[in-house]
Amino acid sequence: MKNIFTVALLGVILAAIPANSSAGYLHPSVTYQFRDNPELVYHPVIVSLEEQADVETIDGELTRRDVSRKERHEIVIRALQDVALRSQSDFKNELEQALQSDKVRSYESLWLINAFRVEATKEYIKELARRDDVKDIVLDFVIEEFEQVAKSDLQQGGRHGIEPNLEVINAPEVWARGYTGEGTLVAQLTTGVMGTHPALADKWRGLDPRYDEHPEWAWFDPITYTTFPFDDNGHGTFTTGVSVGVDHNTGDTIGVALDGEWMAAAVINRVDIPTTLFYALLSLEWCADPDGNPETVWDVPDACSNSWGLSPIYHGAYTYPCDPYLWEAIDNAEAAGCAVLWAAGADGPMGETIRVPADRGDNAYQNFAVSVVDGNQSGYPLAPFASRGPSTCAPDSIKPEVVAPGIAIRSSSNNGGYVIWDGTSPGAPAVAGAMMILREAAPDATVQELKEALMATALDLGDTGDDNLYGMGLIDIDAALDWILELYECAQIMMVPDDDPITVPPGGNFGLTGFVGNTSDDTMYVDVWVGVKYAGSFYELHGFNSIQLYPTQWLQAHLNQTVPNYAPSGTYEYIAYCGNKPNACDSAMFQFTVSGATAANTASEWILNGSWGDENADNQKYPESTECFAYPNPFNNKVNVTFKLNSADNVEIGIYNLLGQKVKTLADRQYPSGFHTVTWNASDYSSGVYFYRLHSKEMEIAHKVHLIK
Numbered sequence: 001m002k003n004i005f006t007v008a009l010l011g012v013i014l015a016a017i018p019a020n021s022s023a024g025y026l027h028p029s030v031t032y033q034f035r036d037n038p039e040l041v042y043h044p045v046i047v048s049l050e051e052q053a054d055v056e057t058i059d060g061e062l063t064r065r066d067v068s069r070k071e072r073h074e075i076v077i078r079a080l081q082d083v084a085l086r087s088q089s090d091f092k093n094e095l096e097q098a099l100q101s102d103k104v105r106s107y108e109s110l111w112l113i114n115a116f117r118v119e120a121t122k123e124y125i126k127e128l129a130r131r132d133d134v135k136d137i138v139l140d141f142v143i144e145e146f147e148q149v150a151k152s153d154l155q156q157g158g159r160h161g162i163e164p165n166l167e168v169i170n171a172p173e174v175w176a177r178g179y180t181g182e183g184t185l186v187a188q189l190t191t192g193v194m195g196t197h198p199a200l201a202d203k204w205r206g207l208d209p210r211y212d213e214h215p216e217w218a219w220f221d222p223i224t225y226t227t228f229p230f231d232d233n234g235h236g237t238f239t240t241g242v243s244v245g246v247d248h249n250t251g252d253t254i255g256v257a258l259d260g261e262w263m264a265a266a267v268i269n270r271v272d273i274p275t276t277l278f279y280a281l282l283s284l285e286w287c288a289d290p291d292g293n294p295e296t297v298w299d300v301p302d303a304c305s306n307s308w309g310l311s312p313i314y315h316g317a318y319t320y321p322c323d324p325y326l327w328e329a330i331d332n333a334e335a336a337g338c339a340v341l342w343a344a345g346a347d348g349p350m351g352e353t354i355r356v357p358a359d360r361g362d363n364a365y366q367n368f369a370v371s372v373v374d375g376n377q378s379g380y381p382l383a384p385f386a387s388r389g390p391s392t393c394a395p396d397s398i399k400p401e402v403v404a405p406g407i408a409i410r411s412s413s414n415n416g417g418y419v420i421w422d423g424t425s426p427g428a429p430a431v432a433g434a435m436m437i438l439r440e441a442a443p444d445a446t447v448q449e450l451k452e453a454l455m456a457t458a459l460d461l462g463d464t465g466d467d468n469l470y471g472m473g474l475i476d477i478d479a480a481l482d483w484i485l486e487l488y489e490c491a492q493i494m495m496v497p498d499d500d501p502i503t504v505p506p507g508g509n510f511g512l513t514g515f516v517g518n519t520s521d522d523t524m525y526v527d528v529w530v531g532v533k534y535a536g537s538f539y540e541l542h543g544f545n546s547i548q549l550y551p552t553q554w555l556q557a558h559l560n561q562t563v564p565n566y567a568p569s570g571t572y573e574y575i576a577y578c579g580n581k582p583n584a585c586d587s588a589m590f591q592f593t594v595s596g597a598t599a600a601n602t603a604s605e606w607i608l609n610g611s612w613g614d615e616n617a618d619n620q621k622y623p624e625s626t627e628c629f630a631y632p633n634p635f636n637n638k639v640n641v642t643f644k645l646n647s648a649d650n651v652e653i654g655i656y657n658l659l660g661q662k663v664k665t666l667a668d669r670q671y672p673s674g675f676h677t678v679t680w681n682a683s684d685y686s687s688g689v690y691f692y693r694l695h696s697k698e699m700e701i702a703h704k705v706h707l708i709k
Contacts, residue, residue, distance in 0.1 A: 024134030181257025251686025256433025361397025372406020
């Protein structure tokens with residue numbers, strides 16, 4: 001079925017390609033180049049061919065069919081590459097002949113758009129513009145990152161804990177729900193990144209074993225060809241920190257998606273080496289398919305953050321308002337599954353100052369522009385320097401799309417420490433981090449759905465509704481997460497106890513019927529896990545993985561739950577969750593009371609010394625495959641590490657930071673067979689990620705736990 005669908009879509013592409021009927025368009029920037037640099041023999045230009053893949057049609061069909069992100073990526077990339085492969089041959093032959101006659105000094109091809117970078121003489125460029133197979137020719141002009149309005153350097157360290165700008169957009173709320181961006185990836189098209197910075201070093205995707213011998217899949221340096229991330233400017237280190245930065249050793253949290261990873265293209269402001277439009281196009285092409293394999297999607301970033309652009313006010317020789325030179329490349333990268341975000345610019349306070357290409361105004365989803373507010377003041381006023389709409393690209397169009405904090409933002413610096421900046425640059429990477437969290441919750445969400453989730457749930461500021469200062473408002477990641485989870489709803493779960501109320505003595509039991517159902521029109525797979533909550537801690541009792549539910553199907557099962565003889569008196573919550581474990585999208589709960597306990601057992605004694613139910617039953621407390629786990633995770637101050645021994649053994653359990661330093665010994669003694677639990681009281685430790693390592697004759701296990709205060 002997949003191959004048939006791919007062939008059918010490629011047929012749509014071929015049918016939709018217009019016939020070659022007119023000569024190419026010569027962008028004004030090329031004319032200015034000829035006028036202002038008459039001494040140059042060769043001029044650098046981007047030549048786009050008339051034949052282009054009809055990605056708009058493909059994108060619409062893929063959206064209608066609601067395909068997975070992986071299938072979407074492969075179909076779009078193959079369509080783009082097939083058109084380039086088929087159509088570029090004749091043009092390459094022409095350029096080769098011109099190379100021999102010194103009309104051309106060099107050329108390189110692109111496939112994200114069907115185009116070439118060509119260094120050629122003035123006369124030959126004009127000759128190319130007259131060809132029927134040429135769509136347009138634009139100058140390969142120099143691009144720069146946004147300058148920060150104000151900044152101050154800090155020494156190594158500085159504040160610890162969660163930065164205030166993250167609280168403004170409700171990032172800690174989604175972390176507490178278990179969504180931290182784990183497994184997601186952001187790309188920064190920027191000046192580079194300091195790969196050894198303590199807030200970023202362990203988060204570079206190039207450390208993943210899948211990247212062995214291929215660091216270029218996670219670090220793109222087409223200028224100096226380095227293989228490890230560096231940044232001699234500082235801008236990229238700062239923006240990357242805003243997306244994912246956290247120092248797990250100190251708990252210093254500066255990034256939105258604290259468990260996300262990063263990749264970067266070093267193509268802006270590289271010391272005294274001019275970086276140009278071609279490098280931006282190359283970088284977008286790299287973001288669309290970093291490993292060069294259309295069949296893989298794990299290497300493709302969920303979001304690509306851009307804190308650069310050109311001002312029509314100050315760069316009139318190169319560009320003009322609504323200049324479309326990057327539009328097609330952006331659309332194609334997004335159709336392949338990567339959201340491309342743009343900082344709006346720092347050319348305020350006048351209107352119509354959104355930078356190119358963020359000023360595009362076709363609709364609310366294309367060239368997604370992010371402006372900035374002061375998150376430290378009541379009402380979150382727009383930063384005075386922030387670029388404003390409207391866009392001049394279309395009647396009644398509004399820019400920006402959303403806003404994020406941009407005043408006194410503290411993030412990572414390329415000196416290994418930190419810096420506080422005012423500027424428009426923090427906005428786009430903050431929104432990119434938010435999109436990473438949404439993609440963690442809904443891996444197959446389309447780029448448009450990610451954008452819509454943030455716009456539909458933003459805190460409305462300024463005039464009611466969409467406006468040319470704040471767009472739809474200040475992003476609220478927690479509300480956006482609810483929106484995307486509802487859009488990608490999973491199963492529903494219910495429980496009905498046999499008796500109500502339930503009062504049971506230690507050693508007694510109660511019955512219940514559980515229901516899990518699919519209310520959608522598609523087959524789905526869902527995890528279900530059930531447990532009890534007592535004294536603030538949740539103890540998992542039963543787990544069922546990848547239950548298949550057909551459209552509108554409901555399943556039910558009756559369960560008898562035994563209460564241990566040593567359970568202390570008190571009120572308990574019996575809870576069932578469903579979702580993609582550990583991320584729940586629905587839950588059900590009822591209470592029961594244990595009364596008449598004969599021993600003053602504490603909750604910790606209860607879980608340490610025994611288990612619920614019949615250990616020989618199918619629904620025993622712990623799945624057989626579970627040998628060691630921690631709960632709750634993430635946690636606040638206390639986390640329990642539970643493990644199972646098949647025979648008596650000496651067990652060592654240590655807590656380690658991300659530098660591999662042991663910070664606490666939890667256990668180092670002989671334990672009998674069975675289940676055991678030890679508790680780490682981390683009230684004196686900083687927020688961050690730690691590892692617990694368990695060593696015994698039976699097992700060697702290390703897992704990650706998140707301390708969030």
